[in-house]
Amino acid sequence: MNTLQTKVATDTWVVASWDEFIQTCEDPAYKKAKCYYRNGEMRIETMGIGPNHASDNTIIIFAVNLLCTIKGIPVKGLTNGSYQKTGVREAQPDISYYIGERSQFAPTGSAIANLDNVAPPDLAIEVADTSLADDLGEKRLLYEELEVREYWVVDVQKALIIAFAIIANNGSRRITESEILPGLQISLLEEALRRSRDEDQTQVGAWLLTQFQQL
Template sequence: MSTLQTKLTTDTWVVASWDEFIHISENPAYQKAKCYYYNGQMRIETTPVSPDHASNHVLILFAIILYCTIKAIAVNGLDNCSYRKTGVKEAQPDISYYIGERSQLAPTGSAVVNLDNVPSPDLAIEIADTSLADDIGQKRLLYEDLEVAEYWVVDVQNAQIIAFAIISNNGSRRITQSEILPGLPISLLEEALRRSRDENQAQVGAWLLAQFQQL
């Protein structure tokens, strides 16, 4: 337990064993924290969620469900769900989705999702306010290893979405249109984020509805 003999440094990657990670992540003091483990390091995020972060989270969650509803795409979304490959890695994306034929594979229950028994989601999304550099860096590598189909980072401060398609065994590449949500341009969601700075969510929702119906 040498790594954790001093006060735990949060909101950055810290060298730790898997047992140390589990010990910390199950500590009641970190009940509301987001927990990640990758490549022999853990990250415990305790930074309070800002109103802008929370608002963008709600908008993206709503937009994707609305799009799938209009386009008759089967989907099951999960909010702040933890995915664990025992002894190896863990991720807790802000939002994740199982889409199309795989929607029925979305996990249920009250425990951390065990990726030894359940496949990874198709889409993982991180809402980045103060964590942008890590979200497009180390976490992107983590989601590549988890083999999600797409990984999006919502840059709260700049109202941008940095979207990646994960290439099996070959990293990831930037995309401007979703490949698992056919016909959905990332730029349209970015415009919705910008509009949300001046309009209420019902107004932005009505605008999104009109845009999605035209696609």
């Protein structure tokens, strides 16, 4: 398959070699797409452009950063950062975080984070509008294999967050409270998302500030 001459189906998993995947990702036609690779298949995903998707992305980043600032938790966040295990897998979560002492090990520079040389993030977050089924399915398996510690899926349409703790070599399990951000109830973040539908982000931020100060 010559991906530079053949249009690749987007938003679905397509059988491809690693070289074909890399060639496709480098094609200018997919400059604004997100790229995933797992188990001999690639997914070229069109990025969400709806206002609710963009707003939820902003609210989640603000909330995590605010909580860590208030609690004095070292943190390094990346938006649309790519993580690659050469020849094996690649993921590009909407948001990812290195938390606590591991924040000092977050990748830097302009190249894709090579997991042969750097540790995976503690937290990976996908903001899902039209990609929910895949985020909960194939991509969850991908993040299990990347060995992140937690994986959150934001359901934009329902303003819900499905959160998982990743269990080393044993899959994942649903959680209602973060295990890497102690005391953070997932329901609190969901309430912030719901509020953002009717309130501006300053109002939502003020509400979050009050809630976090009580933790």
